[in-house]
Amino acid sequence: MQLNLKQNVESETDAMTKHETSLSKITSKSIQTSPEKQEQLPISGALAVFAGQVSSKGRKPENEDAIGIKIPTGLTLTTKGIVSVISDGVSAAEGGAKASAISVSNFIADYYSTPESWSVLTSSTRVLTALNRWLYGLGQDYRDARKGYVCTFSALVFKSCSAHMLHAGDSRIYRFRQGQLVKLSRDHSTSVNEFTSYLTRALGMDVNLEVDYKQFNIELDDIYLLTTDGIHDVVTDHELLKSLVKFQQSSPLLTDDACETFCQNLVDKAYELDSGDNLSAQLISIKQLPTQAIDDVYQKLSSRPFPPPMEVGMKLDDYEVTKVLHQSQRSQVYIVQNKLGEERCMKTPSVNYIDDAAYIERFMLESWIGHRISSQHVVKVVDHHLNKSALYYLTEYLQGLSLADWMVQHQRGPVEDVLQLLKQIETGIRAFHRKETLHQDLKPDNIFITREGVVKIIDFGACHIKGIAEINTPLKRDQILGTADYTSPEVILGYQSDGRADLFSFAVIAYEMLAGEPPFKGQLAKCHSRNDFVKLCYVPVYKTNPMVPEWMDKALEKALSVEPSLRFVDTNEFIHALTTPSQTDSKTFIPFIQRNPIKFWQSTCATLLIWVMYLLLS
Structure with a gap:
């Protein structure tokens, strides 16, 4: 994972901190994918959420909080999911505001840049490790690391039917389900007295970062709430529960606007309770889970027909079969040639499995994998530019x-x-x-x-x-x-x-x-x-x-x-x-007969000869 270390920090943060209230929910435009890529990874339904967020400077002169939600569409929604991030710049750190802005914007951008084949845990931890070291490096101009580029970080990644939590600091993540409120995160802070506490974990505080990670199932109508300490330090969990119960009862048909209104009301309430900190909240409600019946999946998978078994001279799209390499109950492999004389290997599925959705999915994944593995020592899949009339894929021809x-x-x-x-x-x-x-x-x-x-x-x-x-x-x-x-x-x-x-x-x-x-x-x-x-x-x-x-x-x-x-x-x-030749362990005893068998038998024979001569002369 490589980060662009040359980004302009000033311009990046000024845009996020100059306004009193940030309502910039990050939502992606329609992600364009080629027909081939859509074929290679069948989408099993779609996850849908309602989401809203609000961030305000409150009574502080500037807003050091940063928030961001990205809800992609199409294939990216399936492979990477939905991301919600909230961060609070540490007030004692001179670069706290910049750190929080960098952590939110860069985490979202870099997470979606990681390979689609990576798990959420691998993608997020690789990004956070690089991001933390970058912030730590930026803060080295300060004598005290706690006064550098330091911020809290809390994120939820919703993928398929699971949520993945990443957390460091004292921002919080709650889940409201069936009338019960559960705090999913724990505060990484130590209290010195009634009025003072210090963070024990945060981004940019140390070159090594320890992050709490949890994965849990999500359910329909779950509500997830993320807040910074400006809110939960003055609004108790009991009051949050009452607000969420009232919100769910009064808003049976949720919308993004309703979620944003709840966040705004929560920010206003914290302000009225004399909170002296920045105020930020995010609310995500699970609208639809990606579940489908097997018939629905099969219908999507079978959108392209199986080609019949072919013989030399037969054509499929722009390719003519010149040789049959392999035929079995599961697949066929041919050498084919296009109009330019270029030779390729074509693999087609077996008609024996035309009703087997799991087989079709696996066959389609073969091409999907081949497009994403790049190595001189792995065969190349070379058909990403084609508009196919049937289910097959092409690889380079190897001799x-x-x-x-x-x-x-x-x-x-x-x-x-x-x-x-x-x-x-x-x-x-x-x-x-x-x-x-x-x-x-x-x-x-x-x-x-x-x-x-x-x-x-x-x-x-x-x-x-x-x-x-x-x-x-x-x-x-x-x-x-x-x-x-x-x-x-x-x-x-x-x-x-x-x-x-x-x-x-x-x-x-x-x-x-x-x-x-x-x-x-x-x-x-x-x-x-x-x-x-x-x-x-x-x-x-x-x-x-x-x-x-x-x-x-x-x-x-x-x-x-x-x-x-x-x-x-x-x-x-x-x-x-x-x-790499290894040194023999000196503590390991190796018998002389194994170390030098020729000398062993020479010595044995000499000893026996001496013994025989002694017996004869005695």
Whole structure:
């Protein structure tokens, strides 16, 4: 995540602080998406809210609070959700007003700039980490960090049927549901006496930021209220509850204007109670949840027809089939050529699944993923500019052979050659993981080596995308989509998995390339319970390939641990251990017969000879 550090702070904050009252709810214009992108990610309904906000300087000479709400439309609403942010510049900090304005505007802008495949937690924490360090850096001109660019920060991200809370400081987030008011956030402050308290957490206060994060389900008619301390320091929770009950009863048909009126009334009430601070409030009411019946989802998914199985010479749109590469019960792959003579690979869904909504969604996600993974070692999807008449997608045409075929031709391949290929595979895997996407079906058949020796990871049919998994759907998605011979134990057992699952599959491939046979004596596919996996017996790779050094085998054994926590942190750490000779632990005793077997037997024979001669002469 990169932030633009050259933004003009003065012009950015002046516009937000010169007026007494800020009513600038940030709402996006219609987000234009190409037909292809809309096809690649089917939208399961739409989340809808009513929202209002008000911010006033109150009795202070300037308004150091900042507020912002963004309600996008279309695909962005599904993949990123709705954001509401409130911030209070610390009065003791000279740059407090600027800090709050920067935190709100930049968080909203940068959050929506993060990859759509990222989860809310990853997107928001990456943005906040960078934002906090920027504010901390701006405040280094001050001797006391507390007097720099410091502000509170509270945000809600509404995505699908969940809300994600991020909070640091003493602004507050409340939820009103079925007549009950619950304070979701906790104040990060310490009271010195009855009149004085200090913040213990805030943006820009320290180079490291600790943020409270919670995820919880949202329900229809939920109301969420965000306030700065100028309001909740004088308006009690009991009074807030009474106001919300009265508001809900008197406004059965909510609107944005009604929400804004409530916020204005709350600001006025705090002012009347002699609040001496800035006054800001936001109100968000859940109008509609993104739930649909399976028939509604299927109707959207099936908007484009399945192409029939094709033969050489047949045409689809501007492409003519020149060769049939693969046909199975699940899909077909062809080499096609356009009018310019450009060759592509075309993948089409199987008509066997024409009524299977989950299958159609997964097929469409393959192209969606391919457009977002950019790496020299991942096959490129190249059809984003097309207006298609049927359901299919195109990738670059690769000439060469699969890793499975390479392994047949290179039984126990030279260690150096294997390592060169493994480095490229790892780079491709890392490109998936940077987008919070697990491949989940890494195997030799899904890895291609071009004639130029460039490795490409292919087939996105089993990928798990963290950001998409957060979106509610009535579809029953397959949980285990990989190949048993290469799938990690936690995936087979249905446990929660992360990048270490792909690491395990990668290690299986590495072992097979070096040993010429699968690890665990080929028993991995027969394991169906935790006890089965615990009983697996690891055979050192150097026993079948003496050219593999022991330190390299240790890296393989660690990466193939049944327990994920015992593996390497990620594939990059594994490839480093696999390619970097390690020092033998001096505390580990290695028998002389293993260290130098020739000298061992020479010494043994000499000793026996001396002993025999002694017996003969005695």
